[in-house]
Amino acid sequence: MTDPIIKFDKVVKRFGDLTVLDELDFEVQKGEKVSIIGPSGSGKSTVLRILMTLEQIDGGIVTVGGEPLWHESGPNGLQPASEAHLRKMRAQLGMVFQQFNLFPHMSVLRNITEAPVRVLGLSKVEARERGEELLELVGLADQADKYPHQLSGGQQQRVGIARALAMRPSILLFDEPTSALDPELVGEVLTVIGRLAEEHDLTMLLVTHEMRFAREISDRVCFFDKGQIREEGTPEALFTDPNEERTREFLKAVLD
Amino acid sequence: MHWTEYLPSLMQGAWVTVQLTLYSTLLGAAAAFVFGIGKLSRNWALRGVSIAYIEVFRGTSLLVQLFWLYFALPLAGNAIGIDLRLPPVLAGVLALGLNIGAYGAEVVRGAIQAVHSDQHEAARALNFTERQTLFRITIPQAIPEMMPSFGNLAVQNLKDTALVSLISLGDLTFRAEQIRNFTQESTTIYTMLLFMYFGMALVVTAIMRLLERFAGRWRVAGS
Amino acid sequence: MLFGFEWDLSNPLAFAISILPILLIGMWVTIQATVVGFFVALVLGLIFAILKSAPSRFIAWPARLVTEFIRDTPLLVQLFFLYYVLPEYGIVLPAFMTGALALGLQYSAYTSEVYRAGIEAVGRDQHEAARALNLPSARTFTHIVVPQAIPRIVPAMGNYLVSIMKDVPVLSVVTVLEMLNVAKIIGDRTFNYLIPLSMVGGLYLIMTLVASAGVRLLDRYLPKQGLPLK
Numbered sequence: 001m002t003d004p005i006i007k008f009d010k011v012v013k014r015f016g017d018l019t020v021l022d023e024l025d026f027e028v029q030k031g032e033k034v035s036i037i038g039p040s041g042s043g044k045s046t047v048l049r050i051l052m053t054l055e056q057i058d059g060g061i062v063t064v065g066g067e068p069l070w071h072e073s074g075p076n077g078l079q080p081a082s083e084a085h086l087r088k089m090r091a092q093l094g095m096v097f098q099q100f101n102l103f104p105h106m107s108v109l110r111n112i113t114e115a116p117v118r119v120l121g122l123s124k125v126e127a128r129e130r131g132e133e134l135l136e137l138v139g140l141a142d143q144a145d146k147y148p149h150q151l152s153g154g155q156q157q158r159v160g161i162a163r164a165l166a167m168r169p170s171i172l173l174f175d176e177p178t179s180a181l182d183p184e185l186v187g188e189v190l191t192v193i194g195r196l197a198e199e200h201d202l203t204m205l206l207v208t209h210e211m212r213f214a215r216e217i218s219d220r221v222c223f224f225d226k227g228q229i230r231e232e233g234t235p236e237a238l239f240t241d242p243n244e245e246r247t248r249e250f251l252k253a254v255l256d
Numbered sequence: 257m258h259w260t261e262y263l264p265s266l267m268q269g270a271w272v273t274v275q276l277t278l279y280s281t282l283l284g285a286a287a288a289f290v291f292g293i294g295k296l297s298r299n300w301a302l303r304g305v306s307i308a309y310i311e312v313f314r315g316t317s318l319l320v321q322l323f324w325l326y327f328a329l330p331l332a333g334n335a336i337g338i339d340l341r342l343p344p345v346l347a348g349v350l351a352l353g354l355n356i357g358a359y360g361a362e363v364v365r366g367a368i369q370a371v372h373s374d375q376h377e378a379a380r381a382l383n384f385t386e387r388q389t390l391f392r393i394t395i396p397q398a399i400p401e402m403m404p405s406f407g408n409l410a411v412q413n414l415k416d417t418a419l420v421s422l423i424s425l426g427d428l429t430f431r432a433e434q435i436r437n438f439t440q441e442s443t444t445i446y447t448m449l450l451f452m453y454f455g456m457a458l459v460v461t462a463i464m465r466l467l468e469r470f471a472g473r474w475r476v477a478g479s
Numbered sequence: 480m481l482f483g484f485e486w487d488l489s490n491p492l493a494f495a496i497s498i499l500p501i502l503l504i505g506m507w508v509t510i511q512a513t514v515v516g517f518f519v520a521l522v523l524g525l526i527f528a529i530l531k532s533a534p535s536r537f538i539a540w541p542a543r544l545v546t547e548f549i550r551d552t553p554l555l556v557q558l559f560f561l562y563y564v565l566p567e568y569g570i571v572l573p574a575f576m577t578g579a580l581a582l583g584l585q586y587s588a589y590t591s592e593v594y595r596a597g598i599e600a601v602g603r604d605q606h607e608a609a610r611a612l613n614l615p616s617a618r619t620f621t622h623i624v625v626p627q628a629i630p631r632i633v634p635a636m637g638n639y640l641v642s643i644m645k646d647v648p649v650l651s652v653v654t655v656l657e658m659l660n661v662a663k664i665i666g667d668r669t670f671n672y673l674i675p676l677s678m679v680g681g682l683y684l685i686m687t688l689v690a691s692a693g694v695r696l697l698d699r700y701l702p703k704q705g706l707p708l709k
């Protein structure tokens with residue numbers, strides 16, 4: 001196997017007295033689609049948020065693309081990362097949020113083009129082209145000039161996906177992208193994600209409660225429990241014949 | 257004398273009041289943004305200056321500030337050898353604007369802090385710098401939140417302009433005082449005066465409502 | 480010389496020290512005007528609040544219009560109005576009382592809103608619960624609504640107290656010898672405005688800081704669930 005694109009090495013994360021990640025070891029290969037499942041509070045979101053640099057770590061090392069994420073090498077070995085280093089590292093990652101987190105004061109197209117223009121320095125024309133292509137991809141070409149609140153939840157989340165893709169990340173993080181949606185809107189978002197998984201060599205990390213979907217698109221499923229990976233494996237192995245009692249209980253609870 | 261005969265002189269004063277309101281509200285809005293944002297700065301010097309400004313101007317009386325700028329500042333200038341005598345208009349606009357700006361700064365700060373952390377996280381995930389996040393994401397969303405309070409402050413400011421008559425600036429109240437001194441028709445003059453201020457306040461309120469709707473146009477139907 | 484105190488012009492510090500007692504006398508007047516004005520605002524505001532929520536439109540609407548009018552016109556002009564117009568109708572009040580009345584009138588427009596908001600916040604369900612218990616409506620008001628509304632009302636009223644304090648200098652125009660007026664007189668007579676006016680600013684900062692701290696303390700110690708009933 002080649003070097004992993006994401007590597008957690010004995011990563012510790014605490015909120016006050018609560019240890020959310022307990023010396024977590026976790027690796028993802030380039031291009032791999034990994035689903036993360038597990039009970040509420042097990043630390044799934046925390047893993048993604050650490051990768052997106054929204055949450056600091058309290059111990060261990062996270063590397064992305066072979067480079068430490070939260071550290072950089074200084075004269076005395078590794079030291080906490082500077083904002084400049086974080087900015088450089090962040091360029092490889094994109095995130096799709098549970099609540100979409102679109103910018104309500106910008107049109108749909110502007111939501112997508114703003115960061116490419118301001119952060120990547122694209123010209124407005126280039127950004128517009130890229131934005132329109134992506135809207136096409138997520139099936140919203142005709143909604144470019146609307147404001148987010150004029151769209152359904154499913155449409156908003158598809159804009160969220162397009163917005164993340166516009167930055168051309170090599171790793172895309174999804175934190176329960178369909179949990180905030182009405183049941184009848186889940187399908188359209190999953191279809192888009194599924195297509196991305198098939199057609200792109202993006203590395204994808206997906207926290208989800210949609211077990212069937214996870215099974216369809218993932219190369220690997222990780223079951224998180226109490227800040228540790230309790231069990232991982234191919235979807236077939238994990239869903240049909242889990243080794244751990246805890247995994248079995250969880251699957252039984254969610255699949256019923 | 258018939259009450260209509262007072263109108264030309266009162267209208268002249270009203271025009272001064274309108275200008276004073278406009279300029280001091282603009283100055284106040286500028287001060288509100290500078291110091292409201294300054295109070296949230298990570299730079300301690302900027303934060304310190306902003307807090308000091310807000311506390312001093314909110315903690316003392318507008319009339320004290322006006323008198324200080326008009327009567328005391330020239331003496332302070334004298335002591336250090338600079339001519340700081342201000343014409344009444346300038347003293348008036350400065351006192352009104354800086355006073356209302358201090359209240360506005362708290363409005364700006366509150367509205368910026370009220371923008372949901374979701375928005376900061378999205379901005380961070382897209383790699384915006386802190387400055388870009390502030391000016392392109394946070395402030396545009398905070399402005400509609402500020403508008404109702406700004407509307408109240410603008411009316412407050414209009415009312416406060418009456419105080420500049422006390423440093424002999426020919427505003428509406430000053431003109432009315434002159435006429436009353438001359439004719440002694442207090443009831444007529446002051447009734448007219450009250451209604452003229454009321455009318456102007458209604459206009460200011462209407463303008464601020466329009467601005468409010470304009471600033472929040474992305475919240476309702478997008479156009 | 481003012482109030483029997485001589486000023487000492489030999490140096491700035493001596494000057495400041497010599498006029499401090501004079502300013503403190505003015506400050507005492509400021510505090511008195513604040514308290515009386517606040518009291519008037521509390522009473523008038525309550526009356527307006529009751530009128531505005533009257534079941535009859537013929538009472539509620541005019542009351543709303545009047546408070547809106549009061550709120551949208553300058554304190555200074557209201558003060559002039561009371562000071563010059565009332566005597567024409569045979570009502571002659573001392574300047575201090577006219578001033579306190581004007582302060583109270585101006586702020587009654589604000590306090591009436593505070594009462595209304597406080598009472599509304601107690602909520603319909605509380606009324607319904609009271610009705611279910613068959614409490615008479617007067618008793619509902621005094622025993623259910625008022626005790627719960629007070630903790631909501633007090634902090635807002637406290638802030639208006641501080642605002643009234645900052646508006647007292649306006650009373651100087653009708654010869655009330657409050658702190659700013661006293662400082663201005665000292666300045667007129669000594670040609671030194673800088674020191675007395677700056678001292679007034681400093682004293683104001685102290686007064687508002689103390690008053691605001693008092694309001695916060697009150698807010699902290701008022702039971703949030705409403706006053707306990709004996």
Ligand SMILES: Nc1ncnc2c1ncn2[C@@H]1O[C@H](COP(=O)(O)OP(=O)(O)OP(=O)(O)O)[C@@H](O)[C@H]1O
Pocket residue numbers: 015018020038039040041042043044045046047
């Ligand atoms: N900012 C925070 N401050 C304090 N505790 C937090 C914070 N963020 C998360 N936690 C706690 O950390 C634990 C793990 O949170 P995390 O969001 O990673 O769980 P999760 O596995 O994503 O759960 P869910 O399925 O409910 O989203 C939870 O117990 C949560 O309460």
Ligand SMILES: [Mg+2]
Pocket residue numbers: 044045046175176
């Ligand atoms: Mg989560």
